[in-house]
Amino acid sequence: MIPEIGQFALILALSLAICQGVLPLIGAHRNDASMMGIARTAATGQLLFVAVAFACLTWAFLSDDFSVLYVANHSQLSLPTVYKISAVWSAHEGSLLMWILILAVWTMAVARYSTGLPEAFAARVIGVLGLLSIGFLLFAILTSNPFDRLVPAAADGADLNPLLQDPGLAIHPPLLYIGYVGFSVAFAFAIAAMLSGDLDRRWAKWTRPWTTLAWLFLTLGIALGSWWAYYELGWGGWWFWDPVENASFMPWLIGTALIHSLAVTERRGLFKSWTLLLAITAFSLSLLGTFLVRSGIIVSVHAFATDPTRGFFILGFLAVVVLGALVLYAWRAPSLDSEAGFGLLSRETFLLLNNVLLVVATALVLMGTLAPLVIELLDGGKISIGPPWFEVAFLVPTLPLVLLLGVGMHTAWRTQNAKSWLAVLRIPAIVALVIGVVLPIMFYGRVSLLLAVGCVMAVWIIATSLMLPLRSLRREKGSAGMTRSQLGMSIAHLGMGLFVLGVTVVSAFSVETDRAMQPGQTLEVAGYEFEMRELRDVQGVNYSAIEAVIEIRDGGGEFVGEVRPQKRQYLVQKNWMTEAGIKATWNKDLFVALGDQLGNGSWSVRIQYKPLIRFIWLGALVMALGGLVTVSDRRYRLEASKASETAPATPESA
Amino acid sequence: MKPRQQRMLAVGLAVLGIAIAAAFTLRAFQDNMMFFVEISDVVAGKHPKQRNFRIGGLVVDGSVERAEGSLDLRFKVTDTACELPVSYTGVLPDLFREGQGVVAHGRLGDDGVFVADKILAKHDENYMAPEVADSLAKHVEGKTASLRQGTNRCNPQ
Numbered sequence: 001m002i003p004e005i006g007q008f009a010l011i012l013a014l015s016l017a018i019c020q021g022v023l024p025l026i027g028a029h030r031n032d033a034s035m036m037g038i039a040r041t042a043a044t045g046q047l048l049f050v051a052v053a054f055a056c057l058t059w060a061f062l063s064d065d066f067s068v069l070y071v072a073n074h075s076q077l078s079l080p081t082v083y084k085i086s087a088v089w090s091a092h093e094g095s096l097l098m099w100i101l102i103l104a105v106w107t108m109a110v111a112r113y114s115t116g117l118p119e120a121f122a123a124r125v126i127g128v129l130g131l132l133s134i135g136f137l138l139f140a141i142l143t144s145n146p147f148d149r150l151v152p153a154a155a156d157g158a159d160l161n162p163l164l165q166d167p168g169l170a171i172h173p174p175l176l177y178i179g180y181v182g183f184s185v186a187f188a189f190a191i192a193a194m195l196s197g198d199l200d201r202r203w204a205k206w207t208r209p210w211t212t213l214a215w216l217f218l219t220l221g222i223a224l225g226s227w228w229a230y231y232e233l234g235w236g237g238w239w240f241w242d243p244v245e246n247a248s249f250m251p252w253l254i255g256t257a258l259i260h261s262l263a264v265t266e267r268r269g270l271f272k273s274w275t276l277l278l279a280i281t282a283f284s285l286s287l288l289g290t291f292l293v294r295s296g297i298i299v300s301v302h303a304f305a306t307d308p309t310r311g312f313f314i315l316g317f318l319a320v321v322v323l324g325a326l327v328l329y330a331w332r333a334p335s336l337d338s339e340a341g342f343g344l345l346s347r348e349t350f351l352l353l354n355n356v357l358l359v360v361a362t363a364l365v366l367m368g369t370l371a372p373l374v375i376e377l378l379d380g381g382k383i384s385i386g387p388p389w390f391e392v393a394f395l396v397p398t399l400p401l402v403l404l405l406g407v408g409m410h411t412a413w414r415t416q417n418a419k420s421w422l423a424v425l426r427i428p429a430i431v432a433l434v435i436g437v438v439l440p441i442m443f444y445g446r447v448s449l450l451l452a453v454g455c456v457m458a459v460w461i462i463a464t465s466l467m468l469p470l471r472s473l474r475r476e477k478g479s480a481g482m483t484r485s486q487l488g489m490s491i492a493h494l495g496m497g498l499f500v501l502g503v504t505v506v507s508a509f510s511v512e513t514d515r516a517m518q519p520g521q522t523l524e525v526a527g528y529e530f531e532m533r534e535l536r537d538v539q540g541v542n543y544s545a546i547e548a549v550i551e552i553r554d555g556g557g558e559f560v561g562e563v564r565p566q567k568r569q570y571l572v573q574k575n576w577m578t579e580a581g582i583k584a585t586w587n588k589d590l591f592v593a594l595g596d597q598l599g600n601g602s603w604s605v606r607i608q609y610k611p612l613i614r615f616i617w618l619g620a621l622v623m624a625l626g627g628l629v630t631v632s633d634r635r636y637r638l639e640a641s642k643a644s645e646t647a648p649a650t651p652e653s654a
Numbered sequence: 655m656k657p658r659q660q661r662m663l664a665v666g667l668a669v670l671g672i673a674i675a676a677a678f679t680l681r682a683f684q685d686n687m688m689f690f691v692e693i694s695d696v697v698a699g700k701h702p703k704q705r706n707f708r709i710g711g712l713v714v715d716g717s718v719e720r721a722e723g724s725l726d727l728r729f730k731v732t733d734t735a736c737e738l739p740v741s742y743t744g745v746l747p748d749l750f751r752e753g754q755g756v757v758a759h760g761r762l763g764d765d766g767v768f769v770a771d772k773i774l775a776k777h778d779e780n781y782m783a784p785e786v787a788d789s790l791a792k793h794v795e796g797k798t799a800s801l802r803q804g805t806n807r808c809n810p811q
Contacts, residue, residue: 342660
């Protein structure tokens, strides 16, 4: 009964989405207030029914209703309750439902906090979000119904894939989806602006906080995914340039470009049509990413054949969204003229370079991801593009990007005096050059060209990011401090510096080795002693495991820690799973994973030393924090309270 | 700068960036493309010489040999027509099992043994790498016909 209620709620949500998608847009066109007024009500109703549907599916999981096909395939009686909940979004149908729910929540948030927008504009934004919602709801109802029944019902479920039974992966998809779906808000703002035909600086100001919010969730989602891959399946790697990862990384890169381009549009009224194009692209790439991943298209052309209806629906939907948006763009964008100009040495130039480099980086990732597909279609054989290619190709745009990042932050809008500019940047440049070379020698005993370049870049970004906050701390009493936007920017860039430092040190100084080991034996890796004290059987709730107790001591024999890597066998699916043992401190990870039984009581183990690897995720976390600080800037809320005024945005303060 | 000059600058930079990236990418692609070669083709000598490639198939039942207490491992991979011996040193992925699908990166040694530097078995038991599935399907099709004719389906060099 409950699943049928869920199904019914989904259909009701669809009909409300149709109201929300069609009527406000017509109302805005005819300037009909009553039709525009439907937008918020319909959005509320849609959220309500989608939430009911989601709750019904969750209830089916919690009550072990194995007469629902999706539940029977992805849950099991002895599965811990937490994972019964996270199993809701563990596969295609449920994650699509979650996507729809998150879209409804974003829509609701826009409806609730957009009271300062002109009525017609708000109606258009909510209307466009409604149109998107129609697409996803149709997709769910027609091709991917999570409430399909299984007759006769199964006695027990097939269990959740053991890899997904992990707290990291329980919250990774929601975060990632909040990010992906969040770009649909920027997309809706762009479409609404093109429909109404007036795109001024206020438009950029309204769009900015939503875009930054989406971006920060995507940042967190990607970082969490990387962390999960590291300890759960990666055998110590943190990024694999796998198509699935690239699919989430491309919208992030374009989203980052969009944030910076929006800054120029808001401050100076420039780059208008470019910003629109980025908003369209960011959302299109999110769509492409999430669907290609779930439908398996990107892994191979052949995965298409397994479920043609789903594949064709996706393609059709993508085509409608992308083509529709681009046609509107081609029609409207030429009329968006920017009147202002800027000097060659100005912040505008650096933000332009930022955008070009980020787009080139995205294009490279897209190329590497799609190349195997294209070459196979052209009958060029079956190839794969390995991480080495991505690692080198990606450096080409990103090295200048991080170098210019430090410069751009300290360049004035419009035009910058070259002399004062050099005076300001001289100090951090010297600091970066000295520390960047000395640091690796001091702590790790050697230096190479690429390593030095990486460290210099990292210190350069960190130093230039700290300049504004430091200057603000030392300022005279009474003079204006930093705005939240400036603080947020400094924090986010600082995060970028920490990230670059982490990546550089990890790739230069990691030690990784596979060895044979038996109880009582001690191995020495990277100056640390690993002693296997014991090998024992352990019983979990839904698995049994072999656990090694390994004591780690440093070179001087001091106790550093104890790790307990496990080899688990889950009782239902009978799969073996590796649980790594990690001793983490702020400046290094010591990582031990059990491999296979080698006979005569010994096991293969993989032991790794990963210096500064935590900086990679810490950097991402700090970037997201920076985004949060920016969103909290007062001027976004000030605008809302004096919305009825037609006055242009306040003069730029930074 | 005037808007017109701005646009020219933007377009110029974009074109320059894309040109550099494209040139670079194409060059690097050459070195990093890794071809997938069917086992039968490897046995027939039709594989890239002096460079790495990928193979895939099923791990032959009972073929996994390991010297006690050592990380060195030998096994055979089949596409159901031909078999290829593979050697590997290191930790195996969790889903590596006899009779299951596997993909290996590496190169062919002079002794006809494929020296793998990387072994992949996918996250999911039900998932098989598409190129492996294709290769198996192709050779299984020929199986009944050749059994009837009594011919050996593996034609080495």
